[in-house]
Amino acid sequence: MLQPFQGDRALRIAVLTVSDTRNEQTDKGGPLVQELALAAGLEIGAYEIRKDDTTAIREVLAEWLQREDLDAVVTTGGTGIANRDVTIEAVRPMLQKELDGFGELFRFLSYAEDIGTKALLSRALGGTAAEKAIFVLPGSTGAVRLAMERLILPxxxxxxxxLTKHRQPRV
Structure with missing residues (x-):
């Protein structure tokens, strides 16, 4: 059963996979985000795969930030420390506010669950822009599941x- 967000409409997210090697047949992170979101009663408003390229990432994000039918964006991939990993650098300047606790909790949970000290390499990021929540996740299915189930969906x-309470008339 869909949980209403605005009127009769369920909360709707867009999903972006950032990868130089994945396509719709081999992408696992983006479909997992969608599966978990749908199971939680959210709707999927968009899904795309883009190369690890700052301009390509910003282009789709800018488009989605203009869409009134989208409430949140979840990206997977491109968050590592390799030279080609640019999702954080592409998204961070577009944020109006960062949700520092998202990255902190993600790394803490990753460390505690099974990643150990490798969690310090995680550059997961959360923030807001244009009255939308934005979450930037690593591309592994373990990272996606952890972020979605333990942080984002709850x-x-x-x-x-x-983010939208200012729209409500004050009584």
């Missing part, structure tokens, strides 16, 4: 309520 409705 808080997304609260985050969206805070």
């Amino acid at each position: 808080e997304i409705h609260h985050i969206m309520k805070e």
Whole structure:
């Protein structure tokens, strides 16, 4: 059953996979985001795969930030420390506010679960722009599952309520 977000409409997310090697047949992170979101009663408003290229990432994100039918964006991939990993650098300048706790909690949970000290390499990022929540996740399915199940899905409705509460008439 869909949880209404605005009127009768469920909260709707866009999913972006950033990869130089994945396509719709080999992408695992983006489809997992969609599967978990749908199971939680969210709708999928868009899904794309883009190369690890700052301009390509910003282009699709800018388009999605203009869409009134989208409430949040979840990206997977391109968050490592290799030279080609540019998702953080592409997205961070577009944020109006960062949700520092998202990255901090993601790394803490990753460390505690099974990643150990390798968690310090994670550059997961959360923030807001244009009244939308934006989450930048590593591309592994383990990272996607952890972020979606433990952080994003439990808080997304609260985050969206805070982002849009100024729209509600005060009583």
